[in-house]
Amino acid sequence: MLFRNLTLFRFPLSLREALETLPERLPEHALRPLGPLELSTRGFVSPFGRGDEMLSHRVGDCLLLNLGGEDKILPAAVVNQALNEKLDAIREQEGRSPGGRERKRMKDEVLTDLLPRAFARPSRIAAYLDLSLGWLVVDSSSRKNAEAVVSAIREALGSFPALPVNAESSPRAIMTGWIGGEPMPDAFMLGDECELRDPVDAGAIVKCRRQELDSDEVREHLKVGKQCFHLGLVFAERLSFVLGEDMVIRKLKFLETATESLEKDDRQSLEAEIDATFALMSGELRVLLERLETEFSLSSADA
Numbered sequence: 001m002l003f004r005n006l007t008l009f010r011f012p013l014s015l016r017e018a019l020e021t022l023p024e025r026l027p028e029h030a031l032r033p034l035g036p037l038e039l040s041t042r043g044f045v046s047p048f049g050r051g052d053e054m055l056s057h058r059v060g061d062c063l064l065l066n067l068g069g070e071d072k073i074l075p076a077a078v079v080n081q082a083l084n085e086k087l088d089a090i091r092e093q094e095g096r097s098p099g100g101r102e103r104k105r106m107k108d109e110v111l112t113d114l115l116p117r118a119f120a121r122p123s124r125i126a127a128y129l130d131l132s133l134g135w136l137v138v139d140s141s142s143r144k145n146a147e148a149v150v151s152a153i154r155e156a157l158g159s160f161p162a163l164p165v166n167a168e169s170s171p172r173a174i175m176t177g178w179i180g181g182e183p184m185p186d187a188f189m190l191g192d193e194c195e196l197r198d199p200v201d202a203g204a205i206v207k208c209r210r211q212e213l214d215s216d217e218v219r220e221h222l223k224v225g226k227q228c229f230h231l232g233l234v235f236a237e238r239l240s241f242v243l244g245e246d247m248v249i250r251k252l253k254f255l256e257t258a259t260e261s262l263e264k265d266d267r268q269s270l271e272a273e274i275d276a277t278f279a280l281m282s283g284e285l286r287v288l289l290e291r292l293e294t295e296f297s298l299s300s301a302d303a
Contacts, residue, residue, distance in 0.1 A: 001047070001126065001277055002259075003139040006241075006249035007146035008165040008289070010301040013134050018157055020131070022063065026055040029156045031068040036116040040071045042152060045124065048270055059275060061132040062282040067125045067149050072118040074111070082110045125149055128282060134300055135289060136162050141250050161301065165247050168297035172245040175228040179213050185295050190214060191232025193242055193251075196221045235288050247296070258284055 031043030045068035046052035057064040086106050090098055098106065126139040127149045136153075138146040143164075154160035178184055179194060190213045196206040206221055213232070230250075234240045238258040242250045262280060292298060 001274060002252075002254050002281055003126065003137070003285075004252050005139060005141040006252060006285070007138045007140055007143060008247060008249075009136040009138070009146070009150060009162040010165055010299070011129075011134050011136060011160065011162040012301045013132075014302070015134075015160070016131050018159075019063070019129060022129075022153070022156060023056045023058070025156045026065075029152065030055060031070070034070040034072065034120050037112060038072070039074075039115070040069060042067060042069045042148060044068065044152065044156075047126070047274060057271075057274060057278065059279045059282060061130060062278070063129045063131065064274075064278050065127050065129070065149070065153075067127065067152050069123040069125075069148075070120040071123065072115060073121050074114060074118045079107070079110055079114065082114065083107050086110065128278070129153075130282065130286065133286065133289070134302070137285060137289075141248050143248075163301050166299045167247055168299055169295075171243070171247060171296055172227050172229060174296065175231040175243065175245070176222065178231065179218060179228055180222050181214070181219070185291070187236040187291065188295075189234040189237075191234055191240055191242070193230070193232035194218070194228055195230035196226040197229050198224075198226050235291070238284060239288055243292075247292075247298070254281070254284065 026044045029044055031045050032041060034041045044055045045066045046054050047057045047064050047066045048054060055065075083103075083106060086109075087098060087103070090096065125145050125148065127146075128137050129135070130137070136150065138149050140146050140149075150160065150162050153162070175194075178188075178190065184190065192208075192210050192213065194208050194211075194213055196208070196218075198204045204226070206226065208218060211218065229245045230242050232240070232242050232251075234255075238255050239252065240255060241252040244250065258280070262276060
């Protein structure tokens, strides 16, 4: 359950009292079965897997959640084929072509006929709330998926004014400076991946992988005006990741120095394993996020 991508939100610390009641509100917003004529449904599911009734898990001040979903798989090609068959039948039997309103009504009829027979695709999005520092951390690089988690928490609480993390200092300028030779902050090291772009519309894009980023080859791109939009970093020799100018963390890996304690312990239950993994992950990320907050002047929701 170690997260692989992080989309970050801040929420006011004044919400802590309301968020303390979230676990008892979740059963009313649990994932329900998808109805025969529904395209999708969303709701909370257990972090411990199918069949478990617990819809959250808390370690210290961090609350782990899982938002589940089901989406009907109904390809446009299938809908269009069924609609065209109906249109062809009308042309043959009545010698006319249906107009726009009739075509729309017929398409709705096709959807109503096909939906009960369509397969449902399940999905899961993990997230956790750091109640003491005001972070919502969603395991997704998709803003749409992350916003779905925010919306689900808001629906459960009635109000949840969480905001996407905002950097008052330009991440692009800071990361470009690091590649260009400016001193790295303590505990940070360059990784081996970056994406450089010419900031003008339709400008050139250079993607580097398995590359020494402090090399002359990379810096030549900076000299002609390219800027860093994504940068691979290593933090404290415990975490590696790619940081985007949108402050989304991608390709997050917990290095062996961070996970060796998990490998040594012999746990007898799934709950104990999740408890230990979540405690380690939230602790490591708390340190990282505090440093990113300092280096990039991240604003809080209370500001």
